Amino acid sequence: MEPILFLAHTxxxxxxxxxxxxxxxxxxxxxxxxxxxxxxxxVEPAARQIAGCGAARxxxxxxxxxxxxxxxxxxxxxxxxxxxxxxxxxxxxxxxxWARAIPGAAARLNGRADTHATAIxxxxxxxxxxxxxxxxxxxxxLTRSDRPWFVLLESGCAAAWSGAPGEAxxxxxxxxxxxxxxxxxxxxxxxxxxxxxxxxxxxxxxGAGWTKKQPDGAAxxxxxxxxxxxxxxxxxxxxxxxxxxxxxxxxxxxxLTCMTHLNQIGQTGATPRHPKGLSTCxxxxxxxxxxxxxxxxxxxxxxxxxxxxxxxxxxxxxxADAFEVMRHVNRLLTx
Amino acid sequence: xxxxxxxxGTLVPDPLQTLEPVTGQGQPALKNEMxxxxxxxxxxxxxxxxxxSLAGKTPGSKVWLVSLGPKAKLxxxxxxxxxxxxxxxxxxxxxASGFADSFETAAALAEAIxxxxxxxxxxxxxxxxxxxxxxxxxxxxxxxxxxxxxxxxFLGVDRLTVQPDGKLExxxxxxxxxxxxxxxxxxxxxxxxxTGELGEPRNxxxxxxxxxxxxxxxxxxxxxxxxxxxxLTYQSVALPRQVRExxxxxxxxxxxxxxxxxxxVTQD
Numbered sequence: 001m002e003p004i005l006f007l008a009h010t011x012x013x014x015x016x017x018x019x020x021x022x023x024x025x026x027x028x029x030x031x032x033x034x035x036x037x038x039x040x041x042x043v044e045p046a047a048r049q050i051a052g053c054g055a056a057r058x059x060x061x062x063x064x065x066x067x068x069x070x071x072x073x074x075x076x077x078x079x080x081x082x083x084x085x086x087x088x089x090x091x092x093x094x095x096x097x098w099a100r101a102i103p104g105a106a107a108r109l110n111g112r113a114d115t116h117a118t119a120i121x122x123x124x125x126x127x128x129x130x131x132x133x134x135x136x137x138x139x140x141x142l143t144r145s146d147r148p149w150f151v152l153l154e155s156g157c158a159a160a161w162s163g164a165p166g167e168a169x170x171x172x173x174x175x176x177x178x179x180x181x182x183x184x185x186x187x188x189x190x191x192x193x194x195x196x197x198x199x200x201x202x203x204x205x206x207g208a209g210w211t212k213k214q215p216d217g218a219a220x221x222x223x224x225x226x227x228x229x230x231x232x233x234x235x236x237x238x239x240x241x242x243x244x245x246x247x248x249x250x251x252x253x254x255x256l257t258c259m260t261h262l263n264q265i266g267q268t269g270a271t272p273r274h275p276k277g278l279s280t281c282x283x284x285x286x287x288x289x290x291x292x293x294x295x296x297x298x299x300x301x302x303x304x305x306x307x308x309x310x311x312x313x314x315x316x317x318x319x320a321d322a323f324e325v326m327r328h329v330n331r332l333l334t335x
Numbered sequence: 336x337x338x339x340x341x342x343x344g345t346l347v348p349d350p351l352q353t354l355e356p357v358t359g360q361g362q363p364a365l366k367n368e369m370x371x372x373x374x375x376x377x378x379x380x381x382x383x384x385x386x387x388s389l390a391g392k393t394p395g396s397k398v399w400l401v402s403l404g405p406k407a408k409l410x411x412x413x414x415x416x417x418x419x420x421x422x423x424x425x426x427x428x429x430x431a432s433g434f435a436d437s438f439e440t441a442a443a444l445a446e447a448i449x450x451x452x453x454x455x456x457x458x459x460x461x462x463x464x465x466x467x468x469x470x471x472x473x474x475x476x477x478x479x480x481x482x483x484x485x486x487x488x489f490l491g492v493d494r495l496t497v498q499p500d501g502k503l504e505x506x507x508x509x510x511x512x513x514x515x516x517x518x519x520x521x522x523x524x525x526x527x528x529x530t531g532e533l534g535e536p537r538n539x540x541x542x543x544x545x546x547x548x549x550x551x552x553x554x555x556x557x558x559x560x561x562x563x564x565x566x567l568t569y570q571s572v573a574l575p576r577q578v579r580e581x582x583x584x585x586x587x588x589x590x591x592x593x594x595x596x597x598x599x600v601t602q603d
Contacts, residue, residue: 069515071477071488096509100490103437103474107481112438112566115472128570133433134348135468138356140363140434140572180487180520187506187514196512202600235600261493261530262512278596293575299599301592305583312578318592319585328593333600 001032001122002147005087006055007078009069009097010040015049018199019093019155024053026120026158027091030127035059037081039074041067043170051166059084060170065177072179074101078150079108080175088147089127091120094154102150111148118157127151136271136293155198156273156294195232195239195258202237203274203295204228205265207309208244209281209302210256214323225256227326234333238274240265242282280322282309301325336501337395338522339455340386341448342422343463343476344379345404345431346412348372350468356572362434362564363572373408373431375416378464382528384536386462387420389495398422399454401447403440404431406557413550418543419536424553425451429560433469434569439562441478447558448483456483458522465491465508465527473527480525488525489517494532 006027008020016024027034036055038046043060050058061077078101082090092098099115106113118139119130128143129151188194210224232239245256246264265272277295283304292298292313300310300317310317318325348354348371355366365371375383383400390396399422402409406428413424425447448454448461461480466473473490480488491508498504501521506514508529584592 069509070517071490072486075477075486075488096491096507096515099473100477100488100507103472103477104481104488106474107438107441107478112436113472113474115474123570131472133356133470133572134354134365135350135471137354138572138574140356141570143568143570144566145568146438146566178486182518184516184518186509187516194511198510237600260512262508276600278600297599298579299596301596305585311581311583314581315579316582316584318587318596319583320587320589320592324589325592325596328590329596329600332593332597 001030001125002089003035003085003087004030004032005035005037005082005085005090007037007081007090007092007098008039008046009074009095010038010043010046014040014042014045016046017093018160019095021160021162022155022158023091023093023153024050025161026153028053028161030089030120030122032089035085035087037085038170039066039077039081047168047170048165050161050163051168052163053161057085058168058170059173061173061175063177068183069097069100070179070181070183071100071104072181073175073177074098075104075108076176078102078105080173082109082148084173088149090148090150092150092152094152098152102152106148106150109148111150112144112146113150113152114142115152117151117153120151120153154273193229193258196262197236197238198272200236200238201275202235203240203272203277204231204235204237205240205242205277205279205282206245206256206259207242207280207282209283209322211245220323221256223323225258227323227330228256229258230330231326231333234330238272239263240270240272242266243269279309279314280326283307336497337393337458338389338460339458340390340396340398340460340462341451341454342379342383342386342398342400343444343461343479344376344383344400345402346373346408347376347431347468349374350377355574358569358572362432363569364432364434368432369405369408373412375412376464376467376469378466378468378528378530380416380535381531381533382462382464382526383416383420383422384533385495385528385531387422387536388533393497399425399451401425401444403427403429403443403560405429406554409557410554413554415538417546417550418538418540421542421546424550426553426557427560428557430562431469433467433471434572435470435562436564436567437470437472437475438478439564441475441482443560443562444475445479445482448479456523460522461485461525463527465529476525476527485523485525487519487523490527491529492526492531493529495526
């Protein structure tokens, strides 16, 4: 197996996030000689955290300029680490930071980059990557002869590496810190309430049915919003929305103010990974249902048992009024 | 301040179409690909609308749309897209497949952009979708930027604001539904757009007529751009076949359903 570079950026506390540890485990499983490359303001905590991973070398690009995500500095760091490691295969976690910078580093090294990989394994002595095409509608297994080959692995696709922390010897590598961009901060979701939680155990999917006329002949978007937010607070679930519901919000109609395009899942939205998913008032067929694709256990509350979100896609569908069901659910959760 | 905005974007099958891969000799493709109705890639379309909006607010700005796709399909798509926003088309006649190599695509697009007459690179903003609805890799724009020597790049952009001092404030999507706020001193820069904040413009036949004066000649002289895909091998491409045995629960009181859901949600 060819030499592998595991590339990771540190979090604010200097350690590696779960997604990075998953990518590390996947890199180790490939069986080639392993080098670790770290990027961050101070990488010692991360180096100690993975000291026992069996890497032959731990390289680092370190300094305040590399504390914040920024294309110019991150691409320079990734390029310098790859050159120093001499690796032909580079594995890194799929984060917004690496998604921005890694393709540029690959271009500088005349290499290639594949993102959103869901698996990487060795077949006939060469690495092969699994990823989805056409918005998660078909899955392909591909190999490349171009090197270096950068692969970004999605979170939740491998077990996280775990091991005892220890002392680690870190080799510092120089990289350009020149940039015309200043990162000034991070803005929280506009709704004022955090509704997207990538690490949540449950994804709650709200469909356009929440905004439709109810048996009394009127729509009750305000009530729907309170029920949904109440459930999110009580369960700490992450909120996803169907395209039709999000589009209604974008059109300025009086619907769910907690719902933005960032919540959208499916064809032109995200395909998040959570162990469980509960869809309510969703309707439609493929391709909207691709938002479900990486949810392990799925249940649905719907008035139509034959809806495409439910039949054949969910493990259980409750044929019932979601307003009524969720009112009882919230009461039970907060009791 | 004015900008020269180059938008990269191509066509994808209409999202509502059923897609099926076919594999034979060479790269995989979609079954009946040339027959499928096509649209401008959704995120590239957002980039185009943002470009047109920015150009409209900064006199002296200009928008180019650089598109690599089968000429006949591009012509169909342009009939609609040309009515949305003013732009000048630069067309390349080649595959728009999701299975094409993004770095090869980037090389072709960078060469086409480098050949645009009158493009002032010092005030250039390179726009595109942060991912496509076909390959969905989000790697093409960065590779184009590198080939054009643009070292300031942004991905998942939802807002670009020109400050009174000419600096650009950019909001990029990051994890957890948050946005990272960056300040760029000046162009050139690459911006891979997410949905942005603009709705789809209404069709404007007058804009369409003006655009079509340049669209048709651009299509006629579209350079043949075959992508070889050397070095990229697909071992398999398949649709997921998993169908779940769904338990349909009818006539159960709402309170009992709630109890079952709560037990399931709270179970480890």
